[in-house]
Ligand code: NIG
């Protein structure tokens with residue numbers, strides 16, 4: 001049966017997806033997956049799925065699902081290809097102005113990320129361009145990147161502010177994220193990252209900047225309900241563990257969930273702090289020690305690994321994923337999409353890096369970028385797997401075996417992407 005073409009963004013009432021070589025459901029216990037469970041993708045061979053409005057009504061073998069079809073139902077023939085949940089990217093910085101191809105070139109000629117930052121480049125360079133951009137400029141640039149995420153098969157992203165570093169500029173970025181959530185087909189979970197760097201003008205009086213974040217920015221963000229999470233870049237030369245603690249504790253008192261950029265460039269206490277504060281996630285972890293991993297495990301903090309940034313910085317210090325999985329941690333993989341350390345929106349690229357550089361299996365990597373990522377965003381009951389009652393966010397990938405997603409790298413596998421039952425990207429359209 002040929003694949004029926006559907007109009008982009010038309011909402012069907014009932015939709016049957018049939019003839020999937022593998023329906024990769026990721027169904028299972030209602031919790032983030034650890035240990036051997038990371039390898040259980042709950043695949044249905046010759047699978048099918050019934051969708052009503054924006055929700056999944058049933059998943060099963062083709063015969064079972066076809067017997068449920070009544071009346072006016074649109075059928076999508078997946079053509080014996082893989083169907084799986086839309087990727088959930090739990091760590092991105094998708095709103096900024098300008099790019100940093102110049103720094104990319106400098107790194108290719110031997111300069112390091114830290115050296116570039118120390119001479120006023122890096123995050124501060126994007127802060128300068130983002131401050132001069134209008135809300136409209138940021139939304140326009142953000143829409144281009146939203147399309148990139150969708151065409152990689154990602155349907156939900158966590159989105160951080162952090163390139164404004166004044167109250168008004170941080171609010172502007174969070175408003176852009178809100179607008180992008182309303183005006184694109186990608187879903188955004190907003191995170192306030194006013195503590196992404198100490199702005200140049202506050203360098204000699206860093207405590208004044210911490211006070212500004214705590215006493216002015218956070219109350220405004222909370223009052224305008226512009227963020228669900230707060231993040232801090234806890235790092236030598238950026239925010240100390242003590243300063244990070246102050247900011248994150250204040251964020252908690254405003255009802256925000258917590259995420260931490262932890263131990264990316266050095267062992268700076270970020271992971272330990274995330275454990276002490278029972279944060280939702282500790283992200284990066286390239287330099288974390290075993291004691292901190294065990295602390296994350298007891299505090300049920302999810303590690304978010306970002307191999308794209310290790311790769312793009314030309315480093316080979318990938319976080320020890322196997323050690324974390326063996327320690328029982330509920331690992332998440334994300335892109336860290338940003339204009340400096342990780343200019344990629346591609347989860348398939350991250351899956352490839354996870355398998356080749358961190359020795360995760362393709363199944364573990366897929367679990368980390370779907371259901372585990374969804375739990376890390378407090379949305380484990382809504383997205384990240386194909387199960388009755390969940391949002392119909394799914395992707396038809398142009399391959400027969402799910403392992404091909406990580407194996408054939410540099411290929412755009414996503415052929416049709418659906419969000420809430422609506423076709424939002426089609427490679428042939
Ligand atoms: O996650 N580490 C801090 N923030 C980003 C880098 C942002 C940038 O370089 O613009 C990261 O790698």
Ligand code: FE
Nearest residue numbers: 091093261336
């Ligand atoms: Fe980041």
